[in-house]
Amino acid sequence: MTAKQDRIFSKPLSKVGDFRFDDKVASVFPDMISRSIPGYGEILTTLSQLAGRCVQANSQVYDLGCSLGAATIAIRRGIQQPDVKIIAIDNSEAMVKRAQDHLQAFVSDIPVELICADIRDVTIENASLVVLNFTLQFLAPDDRDALITKIYQGLKPGGILVVSEKLVFEQPKIHELLYDIHLDFKRANGYSELEISQKRTALENVMKPDSREQHQARFAHAGFAESELWFQCYNFASMVAIK
Numbered sequence: 315m316t317a318k319q320d321r322i323f324s325k326p327l328s329k330v331g332d333f334r335f336d337d338k339v340a341s342v343f344p345d346m347i348s349r350s351i352p353g354y355g356e357i358l359t360t361l362s363q364l365a366g367r368c369v370q371a372n373s374q375v376y377d378l379g380c381s382l383g384a385a386t387i388a389i390r391r392g393i394q395q396p397d398v399k400i401i402a403i404d405n406s407e408a409m410v411k412r413a414q415d416h417l418q419a420f421v422s423d424i425p426v427e428l429i430c431a432d433i434r435d436v437t438i439e440n441a442s443l444v445v446l447n448f449t450l451q452f453l454a455p456d457d458r459d460a461l462i463t464k465i466y467q468g469l470k471p472g473g474i475l476v477v478s479e480k481l482v483f484e485q486p487k488i489h490e491l492l493y494d495i496h497l498d499f500k501r502a503n504g505y506s507e508l509e510i511s512q513k514r515t516a517l518e519n520v521m522k523p524d525s526r527e528q529h530q531a532r533f534a535h536a537g538f539a540e541s542e543l544w545f546q547c548y549n550f551a552s553m554v555a556i557k
């Protein structure tokens with residue numbers, strides 16, 4: 315099945331509104347995310363591997379900001395341990411509605427509870443793996459510490475948190491270079507200058523990336539004993555923190 319192509323920002327808009335995970339975005343999301351995030355496919359593959367290694371028997375796995383459930387599906391494929399339940403949460407109704415169909419397209423005995431809710435309001439408990447795959451950057455910066463602390467408290471000893479994000483860099487020339495290379499990646503994937511610039515405007519108020527240093531300081535502050543970057547391509551990265 316070929317994914318519907320993302321043309322959302324291809325026509326000149328009289329006013330570019332804030333980016334929202336609405337029905338229009340949900341309908342093209344697999345194409346949008348794979349053409350926008352370098353390494354997205356590799357990150358999903360590794361989530362599957364991490365699940366196979368780190369998920370504990372009789373525990374829960376959380377996919378926070380699950381969109382259409384791509385990370386949930388990858389994790390579910392990797393789990394070998396018995397009596398595991400996956401809880402996938404997103405506050406976009408358009409995403410959750412479509413996620414149900416995506417999840418049903420793959421056969422598995424591992425139960426998935428799909429919830430339409432704000433991840434700031436849900437309880438995390440008995441968790442051995444929690445994933446925030448490009449979600450934290452969309453949360454108000456002031457709410458991020460509390461979420462990571464809540465996740466830490468809901469993890470079992472030895473449990474892991476995986477956080478994938480767009481990064482900012484403290485060194486200005488490095489920042490500019492890596493952001494420019496990412497724009498080349500989007501161009502190479504068929505996005506026009508107009509699409510790139512209108513999407514950038516749309517994301518300006520809603521997506522606020524942190525630096526690697528800010529993420530690692532937050533993990534340490536929440537109580538995580540260890541954390542490390544395990545993937546980076548340009549200004550996109552994935553980190554793992556272990557309780």
Ligand SMILES: C[S@@+](CC[C@H](N)C(=O)[O-])C[C@H]1O[C@@H](n2cnc3c(N)ncnc32)[C@H](O)[C@@H]1O
Pocket residue numbers: 335347378379380381382383384385403404405406409431432433434446447448449452453
């Ligand atoms: C970039 S997408 C995540 C992609 C997805 N994890 C994947 O791997 O394909 C970010 C998602 O986070 C969701 N989101 C943002 N803020 C949220 C919140 N406070 N509570 C729940 N979901 C949220 C959005 O609706 C969106 O679907």
Ligand SMILES: O=C(O)C(=O)C[C@]1(C(=O)O)C=C[C@@H](O)C=C1
Pocket residue numbers: 346347350351448480513517
């Ligand atoms: O930074 C960009 O240019 C993006 O398009 C990034 C990004 C993301 O990181 O989530 C933004 C929105 C879409 O969900 C897909 C990709």
